[in-house]
Amino acid sequence: MSDTLSIVLFSGTADKLHAAATLAAGAAAMDRPVNILLQYWALDAFRADRIANDHGLAYDASRPRFNEPVGEVGAIPWLETFRMAKELGEVSILACAGSLEVLGIDASALDPLVDSSGGIATFLMAAEGGQILFI
Amino acid sequence: MSMVESELATLTAAKVVDARGSACPGPLLEAKKGIGAVPVGNVLEIWSSDPVTKTDIGAWSAKVGHAFLGTLPAEGYERVFVRRSK
Numbered sequence A: 001m002s003d004t005l006s007i008v009l010f011s012g013t014a015d016k017l018h019a020a021a022t023l024a025a026g027a028a029a030m031d032r033p034v035n036i037l038l039q040y041w042a043l044d045a046f047r048a049d050r051i052a053n054d055h056g057l058a059y060d061a062s063r064p065r066f067n068e069p070v071g072e073v074g075a076i077p078w079l080e081t082f083r084m085a086k087e088l089g090e091v092s093i094l095a096c097a098g099s100l101e102v103l104g105i106d107a108s109a110l111d112p113l114v115d116s117s118g119g120i121a122t123f124l125m126a127a128e129g130g131q132i133l134f135i
Numbered sequence B: 001m002s003m004v005e006s007e008l009a010t011l012t013a014a015k016v017v018d019a020r021g022s023a024c025p026g027p028l029l030e031a032k033k034g035i036g037a038v039p040v041g042n043v044l045e046i047w048s049s050d051p052v053t054k055t056d057i058g059a060w061s062a063k064v065g066h067a068f069l070g071t072l073p074a075e076g077y078e079r080v081f082v083r084r085s086k
Helices: A014-029 A040-045 A078-088 A097-103 A120-127 B026-035 B053-064
Strands: A005-009 A034-038 A091-096 A116-118 A131-134 B015-018 B043-048 B067-074 B077-083
Touching: A005 A014, A005 A120, A014 A034, A014 A040, A014 A078, A014 B026, A034 A120, A040 A097, A078 A091, A078 B026, A091 A097, A091 A120, A097 A116, B015 B026, B026 B043, B026 B053, B026 B077, B043 B053, B053 B067, B053 B077
Parallel strands: A005 A034, A005 A131, A034 A091, A091 A116, B015 B043
Antiparallel strands: B043 B077, B067 B077
16 A cells, blocks of 8 residues: 555635644655645635635534634644645645636645646546545 | 663753644654754654653654654653654
């Protein structure tokens, strides 16, 4: 089995982005290649002009917390954790070309943390033989 | 290859990483970052107030091929020792 950890990152709320970033950084620290595909709301969160915004919490959050800005819940350092992951190991972040099209985003508008845009076959080839998680 | 406390207390680390106040995965990431600055055969010391760090650093050492030496208690934190093996 391949040592590569692949993550399809679909969700765009800070809690889920952070869960994915933690897994990516941990795997990178343990010398495992990490392969991330950004789709839909995760892709939207990686727009260069919005990446530093408050991305809120998932519906799973209890109602009183859900209505609070993330800053009041406690800072969720997802962006910093992704930066560390890329600094520490072999972490590739691919923007799903189909999602770019659906959301009307140009690849050039994404944060430099995103390496490139590509199709599903490119992601699946890189993921082949390893684990794939969907977040 | 873990060492007893009296042996750990005599170690001189080539680098000390202060990760106190940082939660998982912070101390692990700091250890990964710090080990690069330690010559092979020398010791990295990580300070952490997160109780899972020692177990995590043990797992990380086994995976990446370094020697986890053990921990020493300190005031409100632990000193975790790893010998860089490659």
